[in-house]
Amino acid sequence: MKKYIIIPTTLVLGSIFVSCLTTKNGDSYSNRNPSSYEGENKCSPEKYSVEKEAYSYTKPGYNILENKCQYEVPPGLVANDLADFEHLSEGADVYPYEWFMNLKSVVFKDDKIFNENVKGKYNKYFHELLDKKFGVLKSNAVDSYKEVNGKKIKVKYLIPYAGITASWNNHSFDNSVIDQTGDVSNSSDAFAAYEDKNGNYVTEERIVKDIKGVKSIRMVGTNCALCHSGSIEFGGKLIPVQGSPSMVNVRGFFKDMAGATVVMLTDEDLLMNFLSDIKKSNPNQFSHINPEKDAKELSKEFTTKCSKATNSVKDVKGLGAINKFLVEKSPLGILRRGECKITLLFAKNGDNERLFKGIDAIKDGLVALLKKTYNLTDEDLAKTHLVQRMDYFAKLSVGIDPSTTETPSGFNRTDAFGRIGNLVLRGSHPVDITAPVSLPWVWGLKYMANLHYNGNSNSVIMRNVGQSLGLGAIILDKNLTSTVNVHNLDKIEHLVHKIKVPDWKEIFKDEAKVNSEVVINESLLPRGYQIYKSNCMYCHENNRFVGPSMVLREYKMFPLASADGKCNGMKDGVATQYECSPNTDRYAATNPIKPITDESDPVLKKLIPFQDSIFTGVGAIKEKYYKDHGISLAKQKEMEFYNLRGNEFFRDTYNGFDKQKDFKNNYGDMTKGMGYKARHLSGVWATGPFLHNGSVPTLWEMLKPAKDRPKYFNVKSMAFDPKYIGAPVKVWNRNNKKCDLKDKVDKEICFDTTMPGNSNVGHEWGAGLSEQDKLSLIEFLKYLPPEPEYSWNKETY
Ligand code: HEC
Ligand code: HEC
Numbered sequence: 001m002k003k004y005i006i007i008p009t010t011l012v013l014g015s016i017f018v019s020c021l022t023t024k025n026g027d028s029y030s031n032r033n034p035s036s037y038e039g040e041n042k043c044s045p046e047k048y049s050v051e052k053e054a055y056s057y058t059k060p061g062y063n064i065l066e067n068k069c070q071y072e073v074p075p076g077l078v079a080n081d082l083a084d085f086e087h088l089s090e091g092a093d094v095y096p097y098e099w100f101m102n103l104k105s106v107v108f109k110d111d112k113i114f115n116e117n118v119k120g121k122y123n124k125y126f127h128e129l130l131d132k133k134f135g136v137l138k139s140n141a142v143d144s145y146k147e148v149n150g151k152k153i154k155v156k157y158l159i160p161y162a163g164i165t166a167s168w169n170n171h172s173f174d175n176s177v178i179d180q181t182g183d184v185s186n187s188s189d190a191f192a193a194y195e196d197k198n199g200n201y202v203t204e205e206r207i208v209k210d211i212k213g214v215k216s217i218r219m220v221g222t223n224c225a226l227c228h229s230g231s232i233e234f235g236g237k238l239i240p241v242q243g244s245p246s247m248v249n250v251r252g253f254f255k256d257m258a259g260a261t262v263v264m265l266t267d268e269d270l271l272m273n274f275l276s277d278i279k280k281s282n283p284n285q286f287s288h289i290n291p292e293k294d295a296k297e298l299s300k301e302f303t304t305k306c307s308k309a310t311n312s313v314k315d316v317k318g319l320g321a322i323n324k325f326l327v328e329k330s331p332l333g334i335l336r337r338g339e340c341k342i343t344l345l346f347a348k349n350g351d352n353e354r355l356f357k358g359i360d361a362i363k364d365g366l367v368a369l370l371k372k373t374y375n376l377t378d379e380d381l382a383k384t385h386l387v388q389r390m391d392y393f394a395k396l397s398v399g400i401d402p403s404t405t406e407t408p409s410g411f412n413r414t415d416a417f418g419r420i421g422n423l424v425l426r427g428s429h430p431v432d433i434t435a436p437v438s439l440p441w442v443w444g445l446k447y448m449a450n451l452h453y454n455g456n457s458n459s460v461i462m463r464n465v466g467q468s469l470g471l472g473a474i475i476l477d478k479n480l481t482s483t484v485n486v487h488n489l490d491k492i493e494h495l496v497h498k499i500k501v502p503d504w505k506e507i508f509k510d511e512a513k514v515n516s517e518v519v520i521n522e523s524l525l526p527r528g529y530q531i532y533k534s535n536c537m538y539c540h541e542n543n544r545f546v547g548p549s550m551v552l553r554e555y556k557m558f559p560l561a562s563a564d565g566k567c568n569g570m571k572d573g574v575a576t577q578y579e580c581s582p583n584t585d586r587y588a589a590t591n592p593i594k595p596i597t598d599e600s601d602p603v604l605k606k607l608i609p610f611q612d613s614i615f616t617g618v619g620a621i622k623e624k625y626y627k628d629h630g631i632s633l634a635k636q637k638e639m640e641f642y643n644l645r646g647n648e649f650f651r652d653t654y655n656g657f658d659k660q661k662d663f664k665n666n667y668g669d670m671t672k673g674m675g676y677k678a679r680h681l682s683g684v685w686a687t688g689p690f691l692h693n694g695s696v697p698t699l700w701e702m703l704k705p706a707k708d709r710p711k712y713f714n715v716k717s718m719a720f721d722p723k724y725i726g727a728p729v730k731v732w733n734r735n736n737k738k739c740d741l742k743d744k745v746d747k748e749i750c751f752d753t754t755m756p757g758n759s760n761v762g763h764e765w766g767a768g769l770s771e772q773d774k775l776s777l778i779e780f781l782k783y784l785p786p787e788p789e790y791s792w793n794k795e796t797y
Contacts, residue, residue, distance in 0.1 A: 074443070074500040077242050083144030085495045086225040087157040089167040090464075091485035093221030094393045094472035095257060097158065097166055097190070098207060098373060100220040102277040104270070105129055105260040126260060130161050133256070135247040135411055135716065137162040137231055140240045146194075154195040158218070163226025163246070166190040167485075168209060170216040170384055190218040207285045208374050215380045219389065221472050224492055226250065227414070228442045232686060233719040234518070235511050243499035244686045245439035247718045250414045252748055254396055258362075265302040265365045271295035278373060288375040298372060302365035306358050359394045366390040385476050385483065392474050395423065407757045408741070409436035410748045411715045413694050415757075417452075417592030420470030425613050429597050434756040435587035438694030441687045444680060446497040446644070449552035449667060453692040454589050455677040456611065458552075458667065459648035461640050464489040465625075466618045480624040487629070490639045501683040504782045508722075518722045521779055528780025531773050535766055539678040546667050548646050554667065558582050559675040560589055582676060583762035585693050589674040591757070593653045611650035619648070685782050688726035689715060695753050695760035698726030699781065703774045706761040709753075712739050716749040725778055 077085055103126040130136040139160040145152040158166040167190050209216045230244035264270040272295035279286040367390050370376065381387055404422075409415055413436040422430040437453055451457050465484050469475075473484040508518040539556060546554045559581050595607035626636055640648055646667075653674050676692055690696045698721065701709045713732035721728035739750035753760040766777065 074446070074498050076500045077495060077498055079141065080144050081495050081498060082242075083139075083141035083157060084491060086139055086141050086162045086223075086229065087144075087165050088223060088488045088492055089165040089221065089485055090223045090468040090471065090473060090489055090492070091167075091483040092223070092468045092472035093165055093167045093169070093219035094389055094396060095220050096370065096373065097218035097220050098278050098281065099261070099274075099369075100159075100257075101125070101127055102274055102281065103127075103257070103260055103264070104274070105133075105256055126257060127159065129256075130164070130253075134249045134253040136164065136226065136253070137229055137238070137240070137246060137248075140229075155191045156193045158190060158192045159220065162229040163222050163224065163248075165221050165223045166218050167221075168211060168216040169219045169386060169389065170211045170214045207282060208376075214383045215374075215376060216384070217374050217386070222253075223471075224442075224467075224496070227439045228496075230439075230686075230718070232507065233717055234508070234722070235515065239507055239511075241502045241507060241686045243442040243496070244502065244683075245412060245441055247411050247716065248439075249409075249411045249748055251409055252411075258393065258396075261366070262358075262362055265299060265362075265369065266306070268295050268299045271299050275373070286373075289372065294372045298365070298368055301368060302361065305364055306361040308361070362394040363387075363391045366394065385474065388474050388476065389472075392472060396472055404430050404432045405756070406433040407436055407755045408747050409433075410751065412689065412718075413438050415592075416467075416470065417588075420466055421592055421596075421610065421614075424466070424469045425596055425610075425617060431591055431594050432756075435591040435693070436757060437588050437692050438689060440679075441683060442496050443499045443501045443683055445499075446641075447551055447553050448679075449546050449554040449645075450557065450677055453676050454593070454653050454674065455555070455557050455651075456593070456653045457648075457650045458547075458645050459640075459650065460493055460645065461486065461489065461622055462615070462618045462648050462650070464493060465622050466614060469618070469621075475621065480621045481628065482621050482625065484621060484625060486622065486625045486631075486639070493639075502686050504685065507686070520782055524776040524779040525783055527773065528776035528778070528783075531766075531769065531777045532780050532784070535769070535777075536681065539765075540681045547644055548642075549644055552644060553680075555677045555679050557675050557677050560586050581762075582678075584676065584691055585695065585757060585759040585761070587757035588692050589653065589676060593674070609652055611652050615650045681781055682784050684784075685725045685778075688718070689713075689751070690726070691760070691763065693758060695751065695758055697732040697751075698724045699778055700724035700726070700774070702763065703766040703769065703777070705764050705767045709760050710734075711736055711753050711760075713751050714749050715751050723775075723778075725781070 105124060105126040131138055139157070139162055141157070141160075144155050144157065146155050207217065225246075226248055227246050227250065228243055229240075230246045231238040231240045232244075233239075264274055272291045275289050275294055276291035279289045279291060367381070367387055370386060370390065371378075371381070376386075407415075415433045415436045418431055418433045418435055422433070440453070445451075449458055451459070451463060457463055465473075465482075465486065468484045468489065469482075473482055475482045504518075504520060505512070511518045539558070546552050560583075593610045595609050596613045597607050625631075631639070637643070684690075685699065688694075688696075688698060690699065690702050694715070696702050696709055697713045697715070701724075710732065712734045713727070714734060715727070715732070717727070717731055719728055719731050720726070726732075734750070739752040740746040741752070752758055766774065769777065
């Protein structure tokens with residue numbers, strides 16, 4: 001039996017980290033000297049420093065300073081953009097396409113998510129459940145075009161859901177390949193069909209394609225649009241809102257995909273049906289499949305290996321207890337301790353604890369299934385990175401070490417930094433996954449200096465590369481070659497910059513004709529503006545401009561509450577001090593930045609600050625890509641928006657200063673320590689639930705003292721209440737009924753504010769306002785025009 005070489009991501013990043021520590025490789029970043037910024041200096045720095053002085057001493061209610069800079073008004077995504085935004089592959093495609101289309105999953109009898117009466121087990125194709133079960137949006141894109149040799153060619157994407165991508169596993173990312181051959185299917189993305197010279201759609205029949213002497217298959221994965229492409233449910237319709245947070249259950253999606261696959265591997269009948277479905281889909285290409293025989297062999301092999309794996313860990317916390325439970329409580333009375341099938345059957349929802357110790361067995365099972373499905377030999381596999389893909393998929397889906405604690409993220413949230421950190425950097429020292437954050441909106445980002453809730457970075461490319469690694473892009477060798485597709489990340493970033501703040505009137509233009517609830521009450525706006533100005537604006541708007549061209553807006557960072565938990569600068573619900581803490585849940589600020597440690601490594605034995613390891617590791621992956629693809633320094637600068645942003649950096653949110661970066665670019669507030677940033681509120685009405693952890697279901701509840709906000713509420717549908725802004729009472733109100741965390745459905749849809757990371761306390765500004773004033777304020781927030789891109793006429797009100 002051939003040995004596959006698997007390079008665990010953590011090991012690779014760990015070792016590059018060592019070399020960086022000793023050779024100071026990371027210094028290459030400082031080669032890009034701030035004195036070399038070109039162009040775009042539309043705001044004069046001298047002017048700026050005066051304004052900055054004035055600004056830092058202004059009190060609430062200060063006069064807004066003139067915006068001296070020119071901003072592009074983003075046009076929004078048009079049809080072709082939408083297709084690209086929804087489907088461009090980041091290099092994170094983890095699961096074979098034919099599996100994806102033929103996998104069946106579970107519909108639970110009591111599954112209220114479905115609102116339909118389907119009963120039974122494994123009776124639905126997984127891909128048919130994407131919207132109803134996991135909240136993935138159906139695609140809004142129509143026809144898409146690719147430019148090939150100066151000619152536009154029509155293409156169709158494979159899977160019509162926002163954020164679902166497909167690519168050939170051994171693709172060339174280089175567009176020049178398309179240009180030479182005129183064949184769009186050579187490009188990084190796998191299309192269902194493309195228009196040929198004669199105007200016919202040509203479907204890619206091949207299921208295995210030879211690309212440069214390597215057998216390739218189509219793989220399915222996800223991209224930005226999975227999380228950053230939402231909609232508003234109103235009047236029985238889903239109205240798409242570009243760049244708004246998706247109501248998607250990211251973990252559920254991956255866990256279910258893995259869980260269903262693994263259960264299938266233990267079940268001869270399921271496996272046989274799966275294989276024969278695949279065969280039926282393309283009898284010519286899959287003639288090698290013998291469903292009955294193959295299923296028997298595969299499941300036997302897997303069950304043996306997996307039983308071994310699970311037996312050998314019978315004393316591991318969690319697994320042992322579960323096995324004990326199965327032995328003692330099983331009505332069938334036939335269960336043996338550690339038996340794989342039984343262990344996994346109860347993990348059909350992809351339960352981490354039960355799957356975790358079987359990761360290697362799962363990987364082997366997936367590889368064996370892959371070989372059977374696509375008729376691949378060990379030699380074929382050795383030339384590809386499919387084995388690493390399977391390894392990664394097993395890890396990605398199974399997820400966290402059972403010794404860590406998890407707060408379920410459910411719909412609309414994910415613990416981005418916790419998960420990516422654990423998967424990519426932390427190896428055997430994971431942090432608890434107890435800081436799920438609400439998916440943020442992504443409009444007005446071109447000019448936003450400090451990214452992420454805790455404002456830990458200004459980076460465009462590195463943050464996107466890190467995000468791809470978290471979703472399934474993998475590192476292929478010790479030189480840090482990766483599957484990350486930086487070209488596509490760059491394209492997507494440009495698309496994100498085109499997303500505009502949603503305009504209430506435009507979004508509801510049809511509904512407004514028949515439903516007065518969605519007509520803005522203009523008579524409330526003047527009062528609303530007054531309240532906004534004296535209660536909210538000084539934190540949520542900003543005219544501190546930073547970066548080489550002085551056009552980035554640096555949203556203010558607010559530190560975590562002082563030790564006594566009190567917000568010292570607050571009087572009668574009004575902040576009197578700029579430094580006043582919002583006093584919201586701490587976990588998202590404190591969890592992910594815990595230093596990295598690795599005792600097995602002589603150098604990593606010490607604690608390494610999180611931002612250093614991200615910066616060095618992810619930075620090196622980026623540099624490797626640049627090198628491999630011959631990307632010139634000029635092009636690199638363009639991709640990193642260097643003239644706007646300066647050098648990319650991750651800051652040390654733990655100590656409150658940044659070691660690897662100078663702050664010559666005039667970044668200011670970002671040097672502060674742990675805390676959250678107050679982003680502009682333009683379009684915030686389309687983004688509930690609110691706060692960084694999504695712990696408050698409506699804007700109306702945001703304006704209440706924390707003690708009066710709902711303790712438990714349902715998240716899943718974003719059925720929209722135009723008066724209180726957010727989920728309508730009937731959707732989220734559980735009448736204080738606790739979440740039932742044993743119930744698999746409730747666990748995913750119920751938000752429990754008493755769990756770690758989920759606290760809904762803090763940010764009580766506005767709580768003292770009268771009911772009428774609150775309604776006026778909310779009305780104004782619907783109207784609040786786009787702030788960061790272009791100034792609004794503040795004189796109107
Ligand atoms: C799995 C879901 C998911 C996917 C996919 C995803 N993001 Fe995000 N994104 C998040 C979450 C969660 C955050 C907030 C993380 C934090 O601040 O702690 C975030 C934050 C951001 C931010 C910072 C926003 C702000 O206000 O500071 C940007 C910009 C962004 N994402 C862009 C992208 C782009 C571009 C892609 C694709 C290359 C992408 N995201 C893919 C979940 C996702
Ligand atoms: C002293 C500064 C400050 C004041 C005053 C303030 N905010 Fe905030 N606001 C913040 C910070 C900081 C956050 C981020 C907190 C978090 O996510 O944990 C925030 C978050 C929010 C959010 C959640 C945004 C999201 O991403 O979900 C909303 C909505 C909001 N504020 C509205 C308001 C309104 C309306 C007012 C005026 C009544 C106001 N804020 C006053 C600092 C402030």
